[in-house]
Amino acid sequence: MIPLPPLAPPAVLVDEALACDVACFPTPEQYLDLVAAFKDDGFEMCVDVCGVDYLEHAERALPEGVAPTRFEVVVNLLSLSKKQRVRVRVQAGTESPRVESLFHIYPGTEAPERETFDMFGILFDGHPDLTRILMPEDWEGHPLRKDYGVGHVPIQFKEAPGPR
Amino acid sequence: MALEDLQHNFLTAPIEDLVRWARRASVWPASFGLACCAIEMMAAGGADFDLARFGMEVFRNSPRQADLMIVAGRVSQKMAPVLRQVYDQMMEPKWVISMGVCASTGGLFNNYAIVQGVDQIVPVDVYAPGCPPSPETLMHAILTLHEQIRTGEIMKRRHEGNPTHLGHDGGVWTPEVPVTVRMGTPK
Amino acid sequence: MSDVTRTADRPERLTGETSEGAQELTRRIDTASDQLGREVGSVLRLDGVTLDPREVDYERDDDETMIINMGPAHPSTHGVLRLMLELDGEFVLRTKVVIGYLHTGMEKTGETLSYVQGATNVTRMDYLSPVINELSYSLTIEKLLGVQIPERATWIRMLMSELNRVSSHLVWMATNGMDLGSTSMMIYGLRERELILAFFEKTAGLRLNLNYVRPGGVAADLPDGWEDDIEVICNTIEERTYEYDQLLTGQPILRNRLIGVGAITAEEALALSLTGPLLRSTGVPWDLRRSMPYLAYDQVDFDVIVGTYGDNFDRYAIRLNEIRESIRIVRQCVEKMPAGDYRSQDPKVTPPPRARIGESMEALIHHFKLFTEGFHVPAGEVYSAVESPRGEIGCYMVSDGGPKPYRIHVRAPSFTNLQAMPLLMRGASVSDAITMISTVDPVLGEVDR
Numbered sequence: 109m110i111p112l113p114p115l116a117p118p119a120v121l122v123d124e125a126l127a128c129d130v131a132c133f134p135t136p137e138q139y140l141d142l143v144a145a146f147k148d149d150g151f152e153m154c155v156d157v158c159g160v161d162y163l164e165h166a167e168r169a170l171p172e173g174v175a176p177t178r179f180e181v182v183v184n185l186l187s188l189s190k191k192q193r194v195r196v197r198v199q200a201g202t203e204s205p206r207v208e209s210l211f212h213i214y215p216g217t218e219a220p221e222r223e224t225f226d227m228f229g230i231l232f233d234g235h236p237d238l239t240r241i242l243m244p245e246d247w248e249g250h251p252l253r254k255d256y257g258v259g260h261v262p263i264q265f266k267e268a269p270g271p272r
Numbered sequence: 273m274a275l276e277d278l279q280h281n282f283l284t285a286p287i288e289d290l291v292r293w294a295r296r297a298s299v300w301p302a303s304f305g306l307a308c309c310a311i312e313m314m315a316a317g318g319a320d321f322d323l324a325r326f327g328m329e330v331f332r333n334s335p336r337q338a339d340l341m342i343v344a345g346r347v348s349q350k351m352a353p354v355l356r357q358v359y360d361q362m363m364e365p366k367w368v369i370s371m372g373v374c375a376s377t378g379g380l381f382n383n384y385a386i387v388q389g390v391d392q393i394v395p396v397d398v399y400a401p402g403c404p405p406s407p408e409t410l411m412h413a414i415l416t417l418h419e420q421i422r423t424g425e426i427m428k429r430r431h432e433g434n435p436t437h438l439g440h441d442g443g444v445w446t447p448e449v450p451v452t453v454r455m456g457t458p459k
Numbered sequence: 460m461s462d463v464t465r466t467a468d469r470p471e472r473l474t475g476e477t478s479e480g481a482q483e484l485t486r487r488i489d490t491a492s493d494q495l496g497r498e499v500g501s502v503l504r505l506d507g508v509t510l511d512p513r514e515v516d517y518e519r520d521d522d523e524t525m526i527i528n529m530g531p532a533h534p535s536t537h538g539v540l541r542l543m544l545e546l547d548g549e550f551v552l553r554t555k556v557v558i559g560y561l562h563t564g565m566e567k568t569g570e571t572l573s574y575v576q577g578a579t580n581v582t583r584m585d586y587l588s589p590v591i592n593e594l595s596y597s598l599t600i601e602k603l604l605g606v607q608i609p610e611r612a613t614w615i616r617m618l619m620s621e622l623n624r625v626s627s628h629l630v631w632m633a634t635n636g637m638d639l640g641s642t643s644m645m646i647y648g649l650r651e652r653e654l655i656l657a658f659f660e661k662t663a664g665l666r667l668n669l670n671y672v673r674p675g676g677v678a679a680d681l682p683d684g685w686e687d688d689i690e691v692i693c694n695t696i697e698e699r700t701y702e703y704d705q706l707l708t709g710q711p712i713l714r715n716r717l718i719g720v721g722a723i724t725a726e727e728a729l730a731l732s733l734t735g736p737l738l739r740s741t742g743v744p745w746d747l748r749r750s751m752p753y754l755a756y757d758q759v760d761f762d763v764i765v766g767t768y769g770d771n772f773d774r775y776a777i778r779l780n781e782i783r784e785s786i787r788i789v790r791q792c793v794e795k796m797p798a799g800d801y802r803s804q805d806p807k808v809t810p811p812p813r814a815r816i817g818e819s820m821e822a823l824i825h826h827f828k829l830f831t832e833g834f835h836v837p838a839g840e841v842y843s844a845v846e847s848p849r850g851e852i853g854c855y856m857v858s859d860g861g862p863k864p865y866r867i868h869v870r871a872p873s874f875t876n877l878q879a880m881p882l883l884m885r886g887a888s889v890s891d892a893i894t895m896i897s898t899v900d901p902v903l904g905e906v907d908r
Contacts (some may be wrong), residue, residue, distance in 0.1 A: 156734055156853065156875075158868040164865075165859060182840075184842050184853070184855065186537065188743065188745050213732065215730050215731055216731040216878055217556075223874075225701075237497070238495040240482060241482065241557065242559040242907055243559060245482055252566060252567055
């Protein structure tokens with residue numbers, strides 16, 4: 109069991125099958141403090157920040173005290189000294205999702221947070237430059253949301269009149 | 273295109289052959305490697321599958337000096353205008369080989385982010401299928417292009433106003449912005 | 460899949476400028492101080508204090524510098540990377556990296572493909588080390604599935620991963636050599652790589668983007684006579700690596716261009732989430748194969764190469780020596796390769812052998828279900844990472860119990876490594892900028908996914 113920093117949120121899930129994987133579920137208010145506490149505790153690197161859109165699983169099972177919202181931000185932290193990983197999942201909101209940016213704790217989250225904004229539309233307060241990173245600047249919509257289509261073009265065979 | 277305006281007769285035929293030989297024996301590719309196919313293109317230029325024997329080992333970085341654009345890799349929506357700009361900067365006569373299935377038709381990625389075929393942006397002369405096409409396939413495509421240059425077929429086609437897939441119905445072919453490229457927000 | 464309505468055409472986007480608006484580098488007056496700090500490469504000054512643009516130490520005013528574009532179509536940017544630089548003469552003041560020119564929507568496509576098909580998608584992200592991408596993806600799925608992989612499959616995966624690492628580093632040496640001006644190195648690097656690619660073609664059928672490592676094991680067993688092929692590969696590459704060492708390492712021009720250029724410290728590297736040779740060059744001995752071993756890396760002997768100064772030369776030396784270490788691992792794989800199955804025999808994951816389909820109804824049904832729908836993976840989420848030639852490549856997967864992943868996110872090492880660009884470029888000349896991009900070794904397929 110990974111010894112958690114003093115500010116432990118009400119809901120911490122340990123998945124025994126995954127051995128060294130621990131997922132924490134802070135509330136949006138506890139989020140920044142928890143990550144800062146992890147950093148002081150020896151988690152030197154923030155490996156990744158990504159988002160998930162749980163549109164189709166709005167009533168998923170989460171630990172007690174955590175109310176599921178549509179968007180979630182998932183942060184993976186790595187401790188080189190302890191050789192451990194920990195995962196922080198914060199519920200970002202449903203209508204206009206927003207969480208605080210980890211940029212001032214881990215400057216290496218700048219690009220992943222921009223990507224999460226670009227793909228999901230989750231806003232990060234305190235991020236120095238929250239602009240699109242992968243899509244063109246004038247693109248409308250956030251592609252990885254579940255209500256955004258894949259954009260599949262039907263392929264026609266057999267003498268179909270078309271631009272090709 | 274001065275060559276095609278010449279009257280074809282027994283005096284100009286050797287000149288035409290000479291010009292066509294010169295055109296096909298020293299095609300200089302513009303380096304437009306985008307993704308995995310670019311690595312196979314580099315391998316084709318390497319020692320095992322030598323492109324230098326066709327006079328093509330110099331990948332010109334400036335499009336002004338290049339004849340052939342090998343679009344090697346998937347073309348995303350953000351890259352499409354850049355591709356068109358580079359193509360427009362090349363001088364006539366110029367050719368395009370669409371290397372790989374992503375450049376030819378969108379390939380594995382039939383989604384919002386990839387242009388479904390680079391022939392929606394630039395006119396393509398030879399399509400090389402494969403994911404990625406091995407250097408031998410690319411060389412076959414190049415040799416097909418050389419053959420078309422040698423017989424003069426390709427320049428004749430252009431002069432007469434084909435390819436119709438760009439919406440032209442005759443007249444001198446000029447590069448023009450094609451009708452639909454971007455898709456906007458799907459669903 | 461649903462029909463797509465093509466909405467308004469945008470032909471003006473093709474004839475107008477290729478401007479990406481707010482994603483580009485703007486004049487200092489128009490840039491917020493936090494972002495200014497990032498563009499100039501200050502990483503550790505960001506401790507909650509807002510930077511005033513006047514505090515950043517420039518020697519030149521706004522109108523004495525020039526903002527130029529090393530655009531996506533460039534010979535030396537290793538793919539479609541766009542760098543915007545603010546230059547004071549020959550020296551770089553600020554940098555901004557604009558990416559997205561190869562964005563393929565792979566994470567979205569991954570949600571529409573089954574777990575076995577997903578390997579074809581993931582493999583095209585880092586196209587120089589496809590086996591390692593697939594490995595990270597397969598290990599993630601196997602963690603969720605809870606299926607046991609036979610030993611032989613594990614060792615085959617290790618063998619192919621290390622060969623892939625060698626081929627990726629050889630491409631790096633080739634392109635790095637060319638960026639520095641040594642075109643012969645380009646030819647040599649690609650020549651050696653052909654040996655490895657020929658072996659890949661014999662084993663998996665494809666030279667590049669092999670769809671070889673799958674959840675449950677590998678797609679096919681190693682071909683007959685593989686030990687001899689590997690012996691030839693190892694001997695040739697060892698000998699030639701020694702030649703490249705002699706060609707390049709002592710060469711004064713290379714030394715002048717690489718030594719002392721682009722130095723970063725360990726704190727900066729950790730703050731910027733850098734991994735791989737970039738992190739190891741600063742002196743931090745972090746290699747996932749040694750520190751958090753996966754597959755059978757704890758049963759083989761190899762050294763983790765660590766640098767001292769964090770400069771370009773250290774990164775060059777690390778990659779050169781990693782080729783040698785990988786060959787060492789490959790030789791041990793040949794010695795220790797166990798006999799057995801090359802894929803798990805669990806009927807829920809692996810289709811039955813083709814011969815049995817004609818005989819048994821059950822086999823037919825299993826085959827049908829596995830290939831039309833795909834196997835179901837229990838609900839859950841997991842993150843699992845492996846060491847790619849560029850750093851830590853991880854796969855975060857959320858499954859909802861169906862045959863297709865609900866969310867698949869690949870943590871690409873080059874994406875976060877590119878955050879080091881402003882820091883590296885600060886104060887360097889444009890020619891040094893080229894060497895720095897080269898030693899960071901970004902592969903744009905995984906940066907943009």
